[in-house]
Amino acid sequence: MSPEERRPPAQPAIAAPPEGSVADLFKAALPDVEMTAVQGALDVLLLVDGKDAHKVLETAKHNPSLAFDFLRNLSGVDYEAEGFEVVYHLYSYKHRHNVTVRAKLPREDPRIQSATDIWRAADWHERECRDMFGIVFEGHPNLVPILLPEDMLDHYPLRKDNPLAPLEEWQGEALGPEMGRAGHIPPGSGFDVEPSAEGE
Amino acid sequence: MAIDPETQVEREFETQDLFVNIGPQHPATHGVFRMVIEVDGEVVRDVVPHIGYMHRGGEKLSEHMDYRQAIGYQDRTEYLSQFNAELCYVLAVEKLAGLAPPERAEYIRIILTELNRVSSHFMFLGAFGTDLGVFGTSFTYAFREREHILDLFEEVSGDRLMYAYFRPGGVAWDVPRDFKERVEWVCKQALIGADDMDKLLTDNEIFIARTRNIGKLSIEDAIDYGVTGPMLRASGMKFDLRRDEPYSIYDRFDFDIPVGTNGDCYDRYLVRLAEIRESIRIVRQAVAQMPDEGPILPERMPRMLRPAAGEVYMRCEDPRGEYGLYIVSKGATQPYRCRIRSPSFCNLSALKHMTVGHFVADAVTILGATDIVLCSVDR
Numbered sequence: 001m002s003p004e005e006r007r008p009p010a011q012p013a014i015a016a017p018p019e020g021s022v023a024d025l026f027k028a029a030l031p032d033v034e035m036t037a038v039q040g041a042l043d044v045l046l047l048v049d050g051k052d053a054h055k056v057l058e059t060a061k062h063n064p065s066l067a068f069d070f071l072r073n074l075s076g077v078d079y080e081a082e083g084f085e086v087v088y089h090l091y092s093y094k095h096r097h098n099v100t101v102r103a104k105l106p107r108e109d110p111r112i113q114s115a116t117d118i119w120r121a122a123d124w125h126e127r128e129c130r131d132m133f134g135i136v137f138e139g140h141p142n143l144v145p146i147l148l149p150e151d152m153l154d155h156y157p158l159r160k161d162n163p164l165a166p167l168e169e170w171q172g173e174a175l176g177p178e179m180g181r182a183g184h185i186p187p188g189s190g191f192d193v194e195p196s197a198e199g200e
Numbered sequence: 201m202a203i204d205p206e207t208q209v210e211r212e213f214e215t216q217d218l219f220v221n222i223g224p225q226h227p228a229t230h231g232v233f234r235m236v237i238e239v240d241g242e243v244v245r246d247v248v249p250h251i252g253y254m255h256r257g258g259e260k261l262s263e264h265m266d267y268r269q270a271i272g273y274q275d276r277t278e279y280l281s282q283f284n285a286e287l288c289y290v291l292a293v294e295k296l297a298g299l300a301p302p303e304r305a306e307y308i309r310i311i312l313t314e315l316n317r318v319s320s321h322f323m324f325l326g327a328f329g330t331d332l333g334v335f336g337t338s339f340t341y342a343f344r345e346r347e348h349i350l351d352l353f354e355e356v357s358g359d360r361l362m363y364a365y366f367r368p369g370g371v372a373w374d375v376p377r378d379f380k381e382r383v384e385w386v387c388k389q390a391l392i393g394a395d396d397m398d399k400l401l402t403d404n405e406i407f408i409a410r411t412r413n414i415g416k417l418s419i420e421d422a423i424d425y426g427v428t429g430p431m432l433r434a435s436g437m438k439f440d441l442r443r444d445e446p447y448s449i450y451d452r453f454d455f456d457i458p459v460g461t462n463g464d465c466y467d468r469y470l471v472r473l474a475e476i477r478e479s480i481r482i483v484r485q486a487v488a489q490m491p492d493e494g495p496i497l498p499e500r501m502p503r504m505l506r507p508a509a510g511e512v513y514m515r516c517e518d519p520r521g522e523y524g525l526y527i528v529s530k531g532a533t534q535p536y537r538c539r540i541r542s543p544s545f546c547n548l549s550a551l552k553h554m555t556v557g558h559f560v561a562d563a564v565t566i567l568g569a570t571d572i573v574l575c576s577v578d579r
Contacts, residue, residue: 041295041512069423073513073524075539087526089513089541093423093439100513121426124549132259147252147578157260164264 015039022066022099029063030056043089043098053086053103054113060090060099061118067094071115074125076133078160083107084135088115105135114140132158217245220560224253228331228564231574235551235563242559247552251545254578262538267293267368267505270538275362277540278576280323283309283316283353284518286366291447292514292525293368296507299498305370306449307490311383312356312365314479314486318390319349320519321472321479324571325397328469331568332410338400345393348386355382368505370497380487387480394476401469411466415554415566418463425550428543429521430471431570435463441517452489453482465569472571475519504533518543520571540579544572 016039017023023037023044033056036047048056060068068090077085084105091098105112114137115122126137127146134156137143145152156162223234232253238246258277262270271286278285287309294301301309322342329338350360356375357365365372376382401407417427422435432439440457442450458474460467507529515524521543528537547570554570555563 041510043513045511071426072515072522073526073539073541075526075537075541077528077537089524089526093437096444119426120424121546121549124545145252147255149252157257164260 017044022097025063025065026056026060026099029059029066040100043100045100045102047102047104050086050103050105050110050112053088053101054115054118056101057088057090057115057118060101065095066092068092068099069094069119071119071121071125074115074122074129076129076135076158078133078158080160081107084110084133086112086129086135110135111138112136113138114143116140132156134159215240222563223250228567229574230327230567230572233567233572233574233577235567237555237560237563239560242561244555244558244560244563247555247563249548249551251548251574251577254574256579258579259538259540263535266533267297267507267535270535271366272362272364275364276575277542277579278518278523278573279361280573281316281320281519282361282363283313283366284320284516285523286363287313287448288514288516288518288523288525290366290368291516292512292527293505293507295512295514296510296527296529297368297505298507299369299501301370302495302498304491304494305496307486308371308375308379308496309366310449310453311483311486311490312353314483315349315352315383315386315390317479317519318476318483319346321476322346322349322390322393322397324472324519325401325469328568328571329401329407331564332407334401334404334407338397341393341396341400345390348389352382352386367497369501370495374496380490383483383487387483390476390480394473394480398473402473408466410562410565411469411569412464413462414465414558414562415569416462416464417550417554421550421553422463425553426546427521427550428546429518430468430475431521431547433458434460434467434471436461441515441522445515447514447516450482453485455479455482465565468569468571472519506531506533515541520544520573520576521547540576542573542576542579544570544574544576545579548572548577 017037021044023046026035026046033048033052035056038045038047060066070091070093072089072091075087077087079085084107086103086105088101090101103112112135114126116126117139124146126140127143129135130137130143131145131148144150218239220237220239221234222237223229224232234250236248236250237244258273262273271289274285274289275282322345326339326342353363354360357363417431417435419435419437422432422437436459438457438459443457455478458471458478460471509529509531511526511528513524513526515522522541523543524541526539526541527535530536551567551570554566558566
């Protein structure tokens with residue numbers, strides 16, 4: 001096969017999943033829940049509201065035609081003005097099919113019901129998601145920081161309004177004179193700190 | 201063996217539970233990992249793992265780098281199976297950008313990835329023996345073969361550990377002229393090493409006594425905890441992403457999936473030992489099929505990668521389990537979100553479930569058989 005033939009076709013931004021995909025099974029199992037199905041690069045994406053997420057996930061696990069017994073991955077995404085999303089990647093060892101459930105949350109006070117009662121795998125993932133985005137998982141048995149320090153409860157590194165430290169800060173400009181002259185910053189470069197009182 | 205804590209304690213004596221802190225600087229924790237164990241005599245009642253000592257914010261940093269710069273972070277995340285992590289990353293970017301690598305590059309990648317799996321499993325065999333008290337012997341045997349593989353990687357990529365050799369669309373530069381002969385020699389040595397480890401550990405009475413029926417995990421629990429890879433296969437689940445969701449060119453090779461029956465530490469060891477031999481089988485087939493000449497990157501490569509808006513969750517079979525990358529693109533030169541689903545993180549979350557009820561000394565065995573990479577746990 002030549003490389004041209006094996007090249008995957010360019011994807012349109014939004015495409016409906018094909019007939020008979022896992023999205024149809026979800027719609028049959030949950031007729032009263034509003035969800036949008038999109039065909040992603042590998043899996044079918046289901047866009048749902050944060051309030052319905054737990055119901056959708058519970059059905060995904062326990063409905064015999066879906067039987068998603070494996071929570072592959074749980075991650076948060078910060079879409080700035082559009083709010084947060086908690087993304088669940090699910091897999092079924094029984095039917096060997098995939099689905100991605102994207103639960104939409106508001107920007108202010110993002111809360112979602114915990115999935116720890118569905119998969120125990122969700123425990124550490126949700127703690128990490130709280131660390132990084134400040135999303136509160138209601139009903140989680142032990143929602144304490146996992147990767148971040150235990151007292152870091154109001155600082156969410158992966159939020160988009162939390163920029164990486166600027167280079168100058170790392171090089172020592174922000175240390176201030178009391179911390180001493182930082183590193184090997186050449187004087188007069190605009191990055192050096194206040195001249196010391198002794199004069200140099 | 202699993203012991204019910206209730207039956208072991210003599211009721212008439214007043215006893216007190218003791219907290220034992222292992223780590224963060226402890227040779228048995230394979231890195232900077234701390235667990236607080238609550239013991240009743242010798243029996244473990246509770247385990248509280250503390251992770252995050254090596255959290256470097258790799259996901260945040262990846263969002264501020266263009267797609268090719270972030271390849272290096274994959275090496276530093278999975279520092280024992282770097283090519284596996286790099287492969288997952290470049291495949292994810294290729295899926296987003298619509299790139300297809302040339303044949304020769306695909307084979308180079310698969311050969312290196314599978315040899316990396318072998319070297320990673322050798323690392324496990326050596327370290328696991330040391331955890332159990334085979335002090336030094338298993339380590340030196342395993343490292344003899346690992347060194348041959350690292351030498352080959354150095355010849356190819358220029359570095360012993362942080363390769364950054366794969367690129368979206370192919371590999372960075374061509375392999376040395378004697379690549380095939382070198383790979384064949386390394387394969388031969390690796391099989392000798394696997395046989396040596398087999399003779400050293402598999403029938404060793406002490407080794408069996410320390411690992412049989414220790415840290416048992418049923419299939420249902422393993423799936424529920426998100427345990428993947430050799431640990432899941434040791435529990436008896438015949439599942440391998442290379443076979444069940446083939447990516448790259450894995451559908452062209454003939455190989456078996458070793459599975460265990462008990463789901464204990466001994467089976468985890470056996471599965472990994474068998475996987476070394478299966479990986480060598482794949483490498484040999486790939487060497488035979490690999491074209492001698494040909495490009496290693498697509499002819500028309502954009503100078504800056506700017507994938508269209510979209511998202512992909514790419515997953516690959518890492519030596520430790522499912523290595524997943526969830527990349528969201530908004531059409532910029534940097535990923536909007538790059539989430540790493542690390543197999544060590546998920547496998548480690550089942551530690552408490554496996555350890556409670558065993559002796560303290562077995563906690564080290566169980567942690568060793570989980571085969572975690574702390575850089576990958578903390579990211």
